[in-house]
Amino acid sequence: MSPVITAILVMGALGFCLSLFLGIAAKLFFVEVDPRIEIIADLLPGANCGGCGYAGCSDYAEAIIKDNVPPNKCVAGGANVTEAICSILGVKVSLEERKIVRICCRGDNEKAKKNFIYKGANDCYAAILSTGGDKACKYGCVGLGSCVKACPFGALSMGDNGIPVVDETQCTGCGSCVEACPRNIPKLFPASQKVAPLCSSHAGGKMVKSVCSVGCIGCGICAKKCPEKAIKMVNYLPEIDIKRCNGCLECVKKCPTGAMVDLINISSNNQEENQKADAA
Numbered sequence: 618m619s620p621v622i623t624a625i626l627v628m629g630a631l632g633f634c635l636s637l638f639l640g641i642a643a644k645l646f647f648v649e650v651d652p653r654i655e656i657i658a659d660l661l662p663g664a665n666c667g668g669c670g671y672a673g674c675s676d677y678a679e680a681i682i683k684d685n686v687p688p689n690k691c692v693a694g695g696a697n698v699t700e701a702i703c704s705i706l707g708v709k710v711s712l713e714e715r716k717i718v719r720i721c722c723r724g725d726n727e728k729a730k731k732n733f734i735y736k737g738a739n740d741c742y743a744a745i746l747s748t749g750g751d752k753a754c755k756y757g758c759v760g761l762g763s764c765v766k767a768c769p770f771g772a773l774s775m776g777d778n779g780i781p782v783v784d785e786t787q788c789t790g791c792g793s794c795v796e797a798c799p800r801n802i803p804k805l806f807p808a809s810q811k812v813a814p815l816c817s818s819h820a821g822g823k824m825v826k827s828v829c830s831v832g833c834i835g836c837g838i839c840a841k842k843c844p845e846k847a848i849k850m851v852n853y854l855p856e857i858d859i860k861r862c863n864g865c866l867e868c869v870k871k872c873p874t875g876a877m878v879d880l881i882n883i884s885s886n887n888q889e890e891n892q893k894a895d896a897a
Contacts, residue, residue, distance in 0.1 A: 651682050653705055660701050661691055664769045668692040668791030681706070689713055693770070693789040716790035716805040718772075718783055719880070721817045722758035724829040725778035729757055745799045753828035756818040758802045767797030806880065811864035814839075814855045816876045821853035825874075833876035839868035 654675075661674035669690040671677040680686040681702065688702040689710045696712050703710050735751040737744055741763035744750050750759045760779040772787035773794055781794075781803070794803040802817055814833045818825050821835030835853030847861035848868060855868070855877065868877045 654678050654682050656705060657681055657688075657702055660694070660698055660705075662693045662698070664693050664791070666693055666769045666789070666791035666793050667796075668789065668793070692716065693791050695789070715808045717785050717788050717808050718790065718792075718794055718803045719806050719813065719815060720758065720781050720783060720802060721804050721813075721815050722756075722780065722802045723815050723831045723876070723878075724752065724754055724757045725776070725780045726760075727778065728831045729754055729829045730827070735761075741797075742799050754818060754820070754825070754832065756800060756816075756820065757829065757832075759800065763797045763799070764794035764803050767793045769793060773803075807859060810857065810859045811862055811879070811881055812866065812868055812877060813857055813880055814876050815878045816854065819852045819854060831875050834874060836873065838871050838873065839877050842867050842871045 655678075658675045658678035661678060663674050665673035667673075669677045669692070671680060674691075677686070677691065681688050687710055688706060688708070689699045689712055691698050691702075692713075692715075695715065699710065699712055730753040731751045732753050733748075733751055735744055735748060737747050739761050741750075741759040741761045744759050744761055749755065750757075752759070758780055760775075762773075762775045762781065764781055765773040765775055769791065770787050770789055772784045772789070773781050774784070776782045790805055792805060795801065795805060800817065806813060816831070816833040818829070818832050819835075821833075825832040825834045833854055835850065837850045837855075839855050840848040840850050843862075844865060844867060845861045845863055847858045847863075848855045849858075850856075864881070866879055869879050
């Protein structure tokens with residue numbers, strides 16, 4: 618028998634043995650996958666934003682089936698996705714209220730004092746680590762757009778004044794921008810919340826006045842004037858009890874610096890501006 622034929626026979630026998638081994642191994646170690654996992658994963662938006670608390674959409678789909686995780690955690694997909702998943706599972710789950718990110722700093726290039734002109738890396742964390750940021754307010758928005766870059770839905774953009782702008786029609790409340798900010802400037806609010814202090818400073822009083830004209834000075838007038846007692850002061854910042862708040866806007870009217878803001882009015886104005894931009 619020639620060496621060539623011998624080699625062919627040996628390789629053929631070896632290939633047959635390996636195929637047989639792999640076939641047996643596949644049978645022995647086969648793990649059955651619930652087909653609903655793939656169906657649910659296809660329903661999810663595929664953004665892998667992490668808003669549900671899982672690394673990605675596939676992980677969340679698997680957790681819904683294997684760990685009985687509630688199917689209403691996909692903030693990016695919203696009510697339509699939740700209802701579709703519930704239909705597959707044959708269950709009813711209450712829908713969570715939509716959340717919108719708000720930029721809790723209004724200290725833009727004109728209203729907030731700067732200590733120097735920053736020329737470093739175009740990243741908020743890098744600026745904080747290297748210089749602490751250029752703003753005199755250590756609680757203020759760094760203004761380098763790390764939150765904008767982190768948003769998987771294009772809902773954030775940098776305004777000409779150095780403060781991020783939120784497109785509420787695109788915001789899913791996934792929280793990616795919240796995690797990307799070193800100072801926790803973007804915060805998630807229930808869509809129904811009527812008022813909020815768009816400031817993150819815990820300095821209070823003279824310190825705030827010396828660095829920003831629109832910061833919360835922690836005076837507590839909003840809490841004192843609220844007829845529903847829906848506001849309490851915590852570490853120089855107002856906290857709103859949205860269940861008590863009736864949207865009378867007394868707190869907004871009485872705020873001496875304009876830090877307390879009418880969120881409903883802001884939402885309306887943002888929608889109008891986005892419509893004009895789309896038309897242009």
